[in-house]
Amino acid sequence: MEIKLKSPLDMHLHLREGAMLEAVAPLSAETFSGAVIMPNLVPPVDNLDRLKEYRAAIYSSIGDEAFCPFMTLFLRDYTEEELLEAKEHIIGVKLYPAGITTNSEGGVASLDAAEVVIAKLERLGIPLLVHGETNAFVMDREADFLDVYERWAQKFPKLMIVMEHITTAAAVRLLDRFENLHATVTVQHLLITLDDVAGGMLDPHLFCKPIAKRPEDREALVNAAVNAHPRLSFGSDSAPHPLSKKECCGCAAGVFTAPIGLQLMAEMFEAHGKLDNYQAFVSDNACRNYKITPPEKEVTLVKKPFTIPKAYGDVVPMWAGREIPWSIG
Amino acid sequence: MEIKLKSPLDMHLHLREGAMLEAVAPLSAETFSGAVIMPNLVPPVDNLDRLKEYRAAIYSSIGDEAFCPFMTLFLRDYTEEELLEAKEHIIGVKLYPAGITTNSEGGVASLDAAEVVIAKLERLGIPLLVHGETNAFVMDREADFLDVYERWAQKFPKLMIVMEHITTAAAVRLLDRFENLHATVTVQHLLITLDDVAGGMLDPHLFCKPIAKRPEDREALVNAAVNAHPRLSFGSDSAPHPLSKKECCGCAAGVFTAPIGLQLMAEMFEAHGKLDNYQAFVSDNACRNYKITPPEKEVTLVKKPFTIPKAYGDVVPMWAGREIPWSIG
Known part of the structure; x- marks a missing residue:
């Protein structure tokens, strides 16, 4: 069996x-046609x-692979002129709070004050991508931010707002309520819960922000993904850290x-009998909603066991060493 | 300011x-007059x-310190004769499920089947100490076990049942309902929540089972402790692992x-204006409920800053390197 994406x-x-860019960018370019590139570098990408x-x-770093980096700017109090000049270069x-x-x-210290620049984004038709967490108790941080999404969805009806890496059933419910709300979801939040991070041994390689949530949250995310929710797209939030920053105190x-994201998610779509919806989730929804045309690339996934490498250079992937049923053909 | 315990x-x-016993037993014997010793060794202490x-x-290992190890047996299907012979040697x-x-x-594969030996404990007047967790989602494991405690509290009314290391507000509420239910609580569950384990960086040195819970859970535990709930005692669940088993994958x-437990908790009792209740929580409740007479020992805590060592041998303590306001005098 095989699937062509x-x-x-x-x-x-x-x-x-x-060096990290040199190491990881080719790995994305190998199987993806494009990616939205996060701007939270030091210093941030803010000009x-x-x-x-x-x-x-x-x-x-990617050589001659057909791969489009869809760039983003780190939100600050941009002038309309700055945004206008940047518009053709960014998605x-x-x-970031x-x-x-x-x-x-x-990042943004006052969400209210940020509304000035957010209004400019709406006027100029530039999407707002949001890391939507407050500093509440770790399991509540995303749910606690949903009021902000709701307020902005109503206050800026023409603005495309992307709730990045959603992790809760509550976020899925909110997504259903507003046409200008969109969302991305990661591989790990589709496959794991807090149980996998801290239920047996503590697994630093599954630790991320937002943290993985409860089984009923994962179930809601999976349902939205495998049913190709029209405003939900795959966004890996893949975030490499060298081993020394993962297997340590802190x-x-x-x-x-x-x-490995594409291989891992094939299993999920297959298990739900929804392989036909995989294309929408990993490409078509995004092309339509963000109005982008990525480079043409066809990736074949075949049902043939694949053992996830223990490491890519100095970076340990999710589920290192585990055998999974799908591989890149 | 000082307190004498x-x-x-x-x-x-x-x-x-x-070697680990040799390293850590003297540290407990230095400030404690006695401790209930857990039997989950390899092989378990079951005869x-x-x-x-x-x-x-x-x-x-403790030399000539005045310190009584109150021993426990690992529950299996003991005969009445075995328990009778053991009784004078155990608390x-x-x-363990x-x-x-x-x-x-x-441990016990069937909680129902274990009721045969539990009935023997009740007849012989031997307390039952329980690690009360199911294999539910990690944040629900203790709450999910509370039905078992409730059933046994009713079915074995003369049995002293100790809910070990409770971590939830629900467990405190259950404790209030049955006179034959008792509980211990650790330092860490009085001082931290899941936020401290996984809210910022992931901190392996604060990872334990049961995992630290929500702020409202911690609040309920603190209230019970500082108000000297008559059936709640301090039990550290202090569990040394060598550094190599903590700062690693898994x-x-x-x-x-x-x-450091006594020093840490002094601050909590002081903050709540309840220093007078500290003695009951760390000794008097236990002496009365378990009917024990530990060796006489007086420990003086003084309000003088103390920096928690980065390690005791190869074992990293909670909050290593942090300065705390109380020290052993």
Whole structure:
């Protein structure tokens, strides 16, 4: 058995810089036709010069693979002129509440104050991508942010708002309520719960932000994905950290799935008898909603066991060493 | 400011064997007058010969400190004769559901079947100590076991049942309902929530079973402790693992607090204006409920900053390196 995916897209990806970029960007470019590149570097990608340099570095690291990095700017108080000039170079602007995740220290301190720049995005037709968590109790952080999404969905009806890496049944319910709300979901939040992170031994390689939630949350995410919810797309949030930052006291947040996401999700779509919906989830929805045309690329998945490598260079992937039923053909 | 504690007791302690026992037992003996010693060794302490050898090894490791190891047997299908012979050597029998925590593989596979031996404990007046978790979702495991406690509290009204290391508000509410239900609570469950384990960076040194729960759970535990709930005692569940088993992929469950528990909890009792209740929580309740007379020992806590060591030998304690306001005088 095999499946052919046309131009699969990863709508939420961390590529880092320097040696790590060189190591991981080719792994995404191998099986994806494009990816939305997160701007939370140090310093953040918050001006057009930095963005162009970063994009050039990405292109340089992937060689001649057909792969489009859809760039994002880190949200700050941009002028309308800055946004207008940036518009043709970006797929959206990413909002981080200050201090809420990796390299988000320079993020938004006041969500209310951010509405000034958000209104500009709406006027200019630039999507707003959001890391939607508060600093509440770890299991409540996303649910606690949903009020903000709801307020903005109503206040900015023409703005495309993307709830990035949703993890809860409550977020899926909210997604259903507003046509201008969109969402991405990761491999790991479709496959694991907090049980896998901390139910047996503690597994640092499955630790990420937002943290994996309850079984009923995972079930709601899977249902939305396998039924090809029209405003939900795959976004891996694949986030490489060197081994030394994961297996230690004070493990960094992030799961690395870029080279194995497509294989892992094939099993899920198959198990639900929904392989026909896989194309929409990993490409068609995104092309339609973000109005993008990625490079043409066909990826064949075959039902042939594949053992996830123990590491890609210095980066340990999710489920390292595990045998899974689907491989890249 | 200082507080004098008479014969403080740790009603739930892991001492291990061999070199680890030699390393950690003196640390408990220094500030505690006695401790309830857990039997989940490999192989488990499930016969009198093994128990006597283990007790001798504990005495040998603590030198001439006044410290009483209150021994427990690992629950299996004991005969009445075995229990009768063991009775004068033990403070209770510890039930582990099979496979639920460290070294519990030989535990009880059927809780219903275990009622035969539990009935014998009731007839002989031997307390039943329980690791009360099911294999439900990690945040629900204790709450899911409470029905079992309730059933046994009613079915065995003369049996002293100790809900070990409780972590939830629901367990506190159940404790209030049955006179034959008792409980222990650890330092860490009084001081942390899941936020501290996985809310910022992942902290393997705060990972234990049961896992730390929600803020409202911690609040209920603190209220019960500082108000000296008459059937609640301190039990550290201090569980040393070598560094190599904690800061790695697949971190073992257990927090090491034996040498710092008394200092840490002084701050909590002080913050609630309840220092007068500290004696009941760390000794008097246990002496009365378990009918024990530990060796006389007076421990003085002084309000003088103390920096928690980065490690005790190869074992990293909770909050290593942090400065806390109380020290042993």
